Amino acid sequence: MEAALVVLVVALALAFDWTNGFHDAANAIATSVSTRALTPGVALAMAAVMNFLGALLGTAVAETIATSIVNLEGASTSAELVVVLGALVGAIAWNLVTWWFGLPSSSTHALIGGLVGAGLAGGIAVHWGEIVDKVVLPMVISPLVGFGLAFVVMIGVLWAFAKAAPGRTARRFRLAQTVSAAAMALGHGLQDAQKTMGVIFLALLAAGWADPADGIPLWVKLAAAAAISAGTYAGGWRIMRTLGRRIIELDPARGFVAESVSAVVLYANAFVLHAPVSTTHTITSAIMGAGATHRLSAVRWGVAGNIATAWILTIPAAALVAALVTWLLRPLAG
Template sequence: MDVLVIVVLVIVVALVFDFTNGFHDTANAMATSVATGAFKPRTAVLISAVLNLVGAFLSTEVAKTVSQGIIREGQDGVHISPTMIFAGLVGAVLWNLATWYFGLPSSSTHALFGGLIGASIIGAGTDSVDWATVVSKVVLPALLSPLIAGVIALVATYLAYTLTKNATTHGAATGFRHGQTVSASLVSLAHGTNDAQKTMGVITLTLIAANYQDAGTGPVLWVVLACGLAIALGTYMGGWRIMQTVGKKISDVQSPQGFAAETSSAATILVSSHLGFALSTTHVTSGSVIGSGLGKKLADVHWGVVGKIVIAWVVTLPSAAVVGGLATWMAASSTIGLVLVAVLALAGGLTFFVLARRKPISADDVHEGSTEREPVAAGN
């Protein structure tokens, strides 16, 4: 198949991934503010969409990590082909849709990297992956970021309740709720500086692999704009299934906790984006919500839900890697294999959407006052 056709196909699938990243991770920015009533659901996703778009233009350091760091470059170019990148994206998109359907806030970042790593190993061998970069800028941040954000949120929540006498003095709870309009917006902005960059890096890597762009260069303007718009549009779709889990099922979040969690998340993500760490926004925000639950005296953290989320975190990268590797094995064999992978991916994606329509979750299910505590897999 002509290289240009494959490159176009990769760009389309990459933007689809960016779109799923938007509605998959909207909960990271806005779930707690919606749960406490600081934002109405539709207002929340609109603001989040706009700020995700703005954030996409503020930094490209994470995009450079993806395009220049994860996959090795040799004298003859990068050790991966556009077909392999396409296969890796298939693994990432399908994992995003599966975890969205079950309402699990898993990492879109690790789904993407898992898909690319699996595709690279099968298509070009283990030496094609820069394991040092994977460990230093992907694995270590994945382990440390939720702990750091959680501890900050725990301390901030404890101080908030202590200084305001359980958030009842002089309307403190209302003040925190107003503060959430700022802190939640910062998380959305931070999300754009980190997550939108990853798709930019994938498209840039594809253009370099196909010799349409010089090695070592960053994303061009049209790539930045396209990725920013895709993640913003996906964000506006809502992602109510995961928003319900983060806002209501991890802990019964009150406005001081929400403010502390969002502020902690925004600070952690913005610093990581500046340093070029391809952070999981999901890990950070979930860690912050757990920390905010522990920081409130006698808070109720729903550990059964937390356990399911942690399991999803652990299996995300290897699961996406397996799918990406299998897709590469099929797609790299022939044009028929490539077409077959595309058809199977489309069928898999449509299956999750059909299943979701049978058990819909709407904006009404995530606003303040929603008390559903069904098991994550059954109620979404």
Template sequence: MESFSFLLIAVVLTALAFDFTNGFHDTANSMATSIATGALKPRVAVAVAGVLNLAGAFLSTQVASTISNGLVNDSRVSLVMIFAGLVGAILWNLTTWLFGLPSSSSHALFGGLIGAVWVGAGGSAIQFAQVLEKIVVPAIASPILACGVALIATYLAYKITQRTARHRVDRGFRAGQVGSASLVALAHGTNDAQKTMGVITLALISTGFLPHGAQPPWWVVLTAGMAISLGTYVGGWRIIRTMGKGLTDIQPPQGFTAETTATAVILSSSHLGFALSTTQVCTGGILGSGLGRRLAMVRWGVAGRIAVSWVLTLPAAAAVGGVAAWVADQGDLGVAVVAGVAVAAATGFYVLSRRRPVNPDNVNDVPPREHALTGPSAL
């Protein structure tokens, strides 16, 4: 029972570590366009996002229930599988962060868990119908929907204000972005913090600490909200640069429409229990805002690399989660090996990132064309 309790604590801490990476990986979702247009100063933006992420975590638990009760058969899930799945998600998050790619932390988590459970308990333990309905379909539909709505909204914003002096229009939309960016941060907390709540709740159910179908306890909601909030405050500057300056040239009206669109889509999905990717929604909104402004530059090469990372996220995280589950299932030594490799890899990613650091002072610099966001040196 003593080692069993230790493993449960390790799983909870690893889940919170994933939540922390989710926070700094996805800060760009809510604040990239506001930072790019100058509506908010970088450090102020991440502080506001951190506070609102924490507040958003308390607004709903529908997505958490989808993860703890909807994707896998919780009676066949072990702590080792959950631990391995989290490791897969964390390593994929760090990989895409290093390259400045706004991939989905949510799908990294889903992929890691699916791979680990598949290896540990077999494919029958995975509820593929729910995976298709709650993950795959929203993953395809949500960025397309956000792109289309943002395109129309941006076109209308410029059409309606075409007779108004541009500096007055930009000043008004910058003021509006303070509110729209804050709403995205709040919505991000309602959706993404819940994913860690769901994982921790799944761990508690699998060990008998909670009954099947239980809702996340209050302390799970609080700690998950605090972890993602702290990660958000750290600021994922590399991805903020990609979304704010790398995908398209953003002006205040575009930033406002992209953020407002993303908020509407994310909050609607949270209410319905769809665990979609806020990254994909926000990226779709930014792309749509670029398409909706006449003569705006859309960097399709960057968009293509982002799309490739989206396609790879589920299988890549699942592969790492599956391997980690196989190694960890060999006993305490296996768990120690997986943990050691994860810590070493995380350290290596951090060291590599220091070669070409991105911080609040240079986050709005457009990467040189010759690097074109193709690797760590570009960011």
């Protein structure tokens, strides 16, 4: 039974990883596609490759997910695996619901919410202090930094190119967006694929199939990288339209600034803070920050409000679904 649960957890984790890439493809390429810097096909292929490469750049975020959200020590192996299983179902369900409505919510917070809800329903201790430090605070700070930094950088760009020919400047920024979109996709793989690695590693540790001292196995890294890359290539057109056009009509310069700022925030959190931040929150707030330099009314704040509502609901909604699934599966825990 335990072996079957491990296999099921790994399969569901990779399915979540695929929906993560599918759901969050817009994070990396919506701005470049909307400004016509890249065609949709080229953008998706580039994002898929960069997601794969980004997933292999580190494991710090994965280890945070595996060790800092719930404490599985002391529970039976079956109980631990049921908790992880419930968390994945909750996260996948929320990803699919928000994709259907075209809302760019956070796969990261869906997974964390799922772990919290499943842990509580399964009688597993939750690391509330770690969640506040590594989830809640970055969840609040990263969008603010993304908005503020994009606003300031965009003001600098406007000042630096004030006397430049508009047509030539737009062409140059379209070319620059090829680099910034690739950097954003690399950051997405660095952050989001590692979360799936962390969940699989959590299941392997619970079953005694991995040694914490050895770190995350190579096959887990490659499988997670491949799954998110495949999901990214499948695209997420509903959310892409929301990020690329419904929040604000972006020009190439603002698209370049939003992507560049988002990539910097993602790298800083992955390599310095080891915090699993939301790529969705970061790019969305950066788009609004860059767009607000045109004029505040240029941002469609009603759409932004709907997105913010989805952000607020993500953790509790995923937690609720995960708790229900865990409760239903508790007979399997023995």
